[in-house]
Amino acid sequence: MLFFIINVILIYAPDNTPSRKGGMPSVDKLSCEQIISRYYRELFNYISVRLRYDKQSAEDCTQELFIVFFRKHEVLENSSNIRLWLYRTADNVILEYLRKNNTGTVSLEECPEAMNIPSPEPIDDDDGELLSEYLSPDEIELVKLYYDSGYGERDKTAAKLGITITALYQKIHKIKEKLKKRMK
C-alpha cells in the first residue's frame, strides 16, 4: 500500500517537481529558456522558409513549437536529441498550420513566389556619388565578370574563378550588402 500512496502523491505532484514523477531528468525552467534562446532563430528560419517567408506565421508557429516542447519536456531524457526533436515538432506544427489554413505543402523549387526577393530601393543615377570608391578593384572586377557573362554562361564564369555558381551569387550579394552599408 505504501508504494501506491507514494506513487499517487508523485503523480499528482505539481509541475515544479517534475523530475520526481518518473525518475526522468527534466528540463528546468532556466534551461528551457536557454534552449529557446539557443534554438529560436534557427527554428524560426527553418519555419519561415517552409512557410514561404511569411514572417508573422513563422513567429506564430515557432512560438507554438516551443509551447509544445515545454508541454512534453519531461520525456526528453537527455539534451542530445533536443535539436532533432525540435525539427520533428516544427514539421508537425507546419503541417498543422498548413492544414488549418488550407495550404498545401510544395517544394521550394516548385513555388515561384518563394523566390521573390524584396525589391531593392532604387539608386539615383544622377546623385554624383562615386560608388566604385566603396569597392576594391577585385570586387569591381567580379561585378564586371558577372555582367560580361550572360545568364547561361555564369556556370563557366564561376568555374573560371574556381568557385560554385552558388558561391558566385553569394559574392555578388555580399558586394551589394557592403555597398548598401556604405551608402547609409
Add this chain to the structure above:
Amino acid sequence: MNNDELIRQLMNDNEPEEKLSAELSAQLDSELNKPEEQRDYDRIAGLSAELAQLHDAVPGDDAVQNCIDAVNADRAASAGRMRIRKWLSAAAACLAVIFALNAYTMLSFGEGFISTVVKYTQNGFTLDFTQDDPPGAVIATDTAPVTMATELRPTPVIRTTAASKTTAAMTESTRYPVQTPVNAGDIMYEHCGEYGFKPCRLELALSDDNYDFSYERNELSEDFYFTFMSADKKLDIIIEKYSSKNDIPLNLIPSANEDFIRMTMDNFSSGDQTICYLFSEDDNSTAVFVYDNAVYTVVCRNMSAENMKSLINSSFAPPRN
C-alpha cells in the same frame, strides 16, 4: 558603361538574389528529402538562415522574449495537469502495476525500430501523438511479438492533459440497458451524435447486459466514455476529440511489459493510414490510435493480444459520411 554605372545597375538588379535563392532552395530541398537520420542539420540551419535573410524574413528583436513569455504563461496555466482517467478502477490496479513498474528500467522495442510516438520509460509507455512514425517503419500485424507477463494485471491509462479543468456543467454519466442484439458502434454513434461528433465506425455485436456512457467537456477536448459489459468481458472505449493534433497530450500507459505491437488498421484506406499501438499483459489489452485529431483508447479485460488485434482490425472503420 563605366564602373559607377555598372555598380548602379547591380544595386538596382534583383537577379543575383533571385538566382541565389533558387540555388539555396534547391540545396535545402535536397537535404530535406534525405531520410531523417542522414540529414545534416547544421547545413539545413545554414541554408535556412541564408534564405530567411535574403527574403528579409528575420524575427523581430523581441521575438525570443515573447516566445519565452508565452511558454511560461502556458506552463503556469497547465500546472497540475495530471489526472487519472475516471473510468478505471485504478486503486487495485495501480498497486499491482506500480509495484511491478519499479523493477523495470530497460528500454526495448522488440524488432529494432525506434518509434517517435511510443517511448518506454521507467513508468511504462508514453505516447506522443504530436509526432508521426515514418510509414516505412510500420511493423506488420503478424510479426511483432508480445511477451506475456505472468501476473494478471489490468492496464490503467494515465494521461497528462493540457487542461485538467473540466467545465463541470458538461459532465454526465448514465447506465443504459441494451436491447439485444445491438451493435456497440450504433450506440457510440448515437451518443456522440448528440454532441455533434461522428466517431469511427465500430461493428461489434452486444449480446447482453448493460453499458455505461459519460461525456466530459474539457478546455481542449471533448471526452466520450463507453463501457460495454458482458458476463466475462469488459470493454472500455474512450474517445477524446481535440481540435488540433498539437493539443493532444502525452499518454502514459503504465506497463511492466516492454513490448508493444504497432499495426496498420486494415479498414482505413492507404490514403488515410491509421496506426494502432497495442499494449498487452496477460489477457488485458489496451489499444490506442488517433483518427482526425481524436484519440481512441480501447481497453479490454479478459481478451488476448491476438483477439484484440482482430477486434481492432476488423471492427473499426472510418466514420460514416
